[in-house]
Amino acid sequence: NKMVIHIGGVYGDKDAAIQRFIQVANSLSSKIRRHLIIENDERLFNIEDVLYISQLTHLPVVFDNLHFNILKPENSRSMKTYIELAGQTWTTNDGRQAIHYSQQALCKKPGAHTNTTALNPFIHFIQNELSGPIDIMLEVKDKNRSAEKIQLYLDQDIGAAEKLWARYKYDVMAKSLSIYQAIRNLLKDKENTDFEAFIQYLETAENLPEDIGNEINAGQHIWGYFKNQATDTER
Structure with a gap:
């Protein structure tokens, strides 16, 4: 070393x-x-x-x-x-x-x-x-957030892009619904994915100011995954 x-x-x-x-x-x-x-x-x-x-x-x-x-x-x-x-x-x-x-x-x-x-x-x-x-x-x-997006650009790997999107999609939704939808549409073309555009969308969303309405919307989407398992007290 x-x-x-x-x-x-x-x-x-x-x-x-x-x-x-x-x-x-x-x-x-x-x-x-x-x-x-x-x-x-x-x-x-x-x-x-x-x-x-x-x-x-x-x-x-x-x-x-x-x-x-x-x-x-x-x-x-x-x-x-x-x-x-x-x-x-x-x-x-x-x-x-x-x-x-x-x-x-x-x-x-x-x-x-x-x-x-x-x-x-x-x-x-x-x-x-x-x-x-x-x-x-x-x-x-x-640290690793920059490393993984640069590795994604270098590898041009659609599987890695989808995994990255799965982790960060609600971060994006909490900032901008239009960017969220743009990325969803971009990733549908698995044969000709524009990886540079995908990463630039992520960077743009990350630099946007907090939006309370979008934050609440993202929270409600996340809540939808487990609301049926929650007890009355947890609700």
């Missing part, structure tokens, strides 16, 4: 801090070193700094897209180039290259992660910045 670490502070002298990190990293036992990966951050050590440290320590580099967008090196190369350069620091024993992917939360400090991973920017990222198989670690507040 790998543990991702940042380089740390600069303490008034960035070059000296880099050399200290290299010295200490190289003094560690191989038992410890084989678990470590170093990452670019958004404040102090950009991707060029981390790639330089990797050259002298042979520690793999995990590239972070959000940190890169906030703290780019002078004369920066493309994100795709840096992802490929980071990949070259990984050996067979390290496993497949992993990167961090996240999106900037609006109206929050630089580096703050969003509550959910919006699909369209993610699609743009994988189509334009990646050149081969890679493990993508999502840094996002809703």
